[in-house]
Amino acid sequence: MTAPSFPVLRLKPKADARRIRHGHPWAWSDDLVLDRRSKAVTAGALALLEDAERQPIGIGIATVNARIGLRVLDRAPDAVIDRDWLRAKISAAHALRAALYDKPFYRLIHAEGDGLPGLIVDRFGDTLVMQPNAIWLEERLDDLSALLLEITGATTLIKNGTSRARALEELPEEMLTLAGTAPDGPLEVPMTGAIYMADVLGGQKTGLFYDQRPNHALIASLSGGARVLDVFTHVGGFALAALAAGATSALAVDASEPALALAGQGAQAMGCADRFTTRQGDAFAVMEALAAEGATFDVVIADPPAFAPSKQALDKGLRAYERVARLAASLVAEGGTLMLCSCSHAADLTKFRASCLRGIGRAGREPRLIYTGFAGPDHPVHPSLSDTGYLKALAFRL
Structure with a gap:
């Protein structure tokens, strides 16, 4: 084989080369031989990864001073990344x-x-x-x-x-x-029968979250004639999908006033603004206030931000998910549906489900799990990298 024209990074003898050969796309810096030459490899440079016996594993992007020392791009050692x-x-x-x-x-x-x-x-x-x-x-x-x-x-x-x-x-x-030309306002996005307004210049991330599409569809299928509460709604998320499917009313809750304004524009574009209301404020406080008012809903969804974005935040995050579940469960009418979501990388499905069940139990409700959902197929999951399968959605009959 022709010698590579880029630097070589080698795994330590005790590193698990099989993990990478079997598909994992990362080599940790701690697993690399970091001598003077490898430490000098420019961040972002292409490099050949070898095992301890100098057998090539693949070509990747080197970042030896970071926790992830190399991200594999191609398993073929002679690949041309052009x-x-x-x-x-x-x-x-x-x-x-x-x-x-x-x-x-x-x-x-x-x-x-x-x-x-x-x-x-x-x-x-x-x-x-x-x-x-x-x-x-x-x-x-x-x-x-x-x-x-x-x-x-x-x-x-x-x-x-x-x-x-x-x-x-x-x-x-x-x-x-x-x-091209940047849009001078939000863009209309048709999805799951609804119309969403995406602020691609000033909104969160790219302006809209496509990942919940299949979970929106599940809620839509259960929302005909229902009263719906959508907590952490962003730009209308589940609420607009429910209205498109015939919900009698939808209340959307979010801390962001601009996001709720976009949700209202979406409801207006759909012709169902008369069935759509919003409440701006801290989601926990709003749920507590609704409970104090004696409000109940046929369908309740809570899709919070990532409470456990890292392992260090896991315990605190799981307690937050438990609290969300407890407050949301108390607002579900008898025989109604509760959907709880997590986009936390660190909270796997088993841990998240356990937190949800603890919260529902603390609310004195008896759940039956009827659905487990994930991101849509436009968010393909790398089988060896759990971070690409971050989204979990659980629906319960209470």
Whole structure:
């Protein structure tokens, strides 16, 4: 085999090379031989990963001074990571979404789930919003931009460089329009029968969360003629899907006034503003106030932010999920449905379910689990990387 033209990183003898050979896309820095030469490898540079016997494992992106020392891009040691390589990855991701959805509204690239570590791209019709959260992507931004527009046929490309992940890679925080014209207001997004308003320039993340689509559909199927409460609603999430399916009323709760305003615009666009109300404030306080008022609902959903984003925050996060479950369960009418969600990487399904059941039990309710949901197929899960399967949704009959 021809000697590589890029640096070599080697695993220590005690490192588990099989873990990576069997599919895990990361090599921890602690598992690498960090001598003078390897420590000098520039962050974001391509490098060949070898096992302790100097047998090649694959090519990846080196970040030896970080916790993750190398992210594997290709298992072939002679792979060429160039424009054609990027084209193949983006084309495969696009083909999957085109087969799944009849309208161009979806997550187009889901980082390691699509073999492109650090890259998130969401599509809103003719507008793409890209989050390049790693150095290696920043260095290939021109090729990425051109290929995304060429392959999708989109006309506008926005770079959202405001994530915390970019700060960890010492990349600048910036919001840029790389192609086309930035929208002068929120974009209408049809999904699950509803219309959502996405603020792609000033909203959370890329402006809308596509991951809950299948869970929206489950709630919609149970919402005909129902009174619905959607806590941590963001821009209308479950509430608008329920109204589209014939809910008699939907109350949306969120701490963000701008997000609730967008939710109201979505309800207006759907022609159901008369059945939609909002309450702005701390979700815990609002649920306590509703309980004090004696309010009950046929369907209650709580989709909070990540309470356990890391292992260090796990115990505190699980207690928060338990509290959400207790408060939300007390608002469900007899025979009604409660859906509880978690987007925390550190809280796996077993731990999250246990917290939910403790909270429901503390509310004095008797649950039956009727549904376990995850993110939609436009968020493919890397089988060896649990972080790509972060979303969990549990629905109970109480």
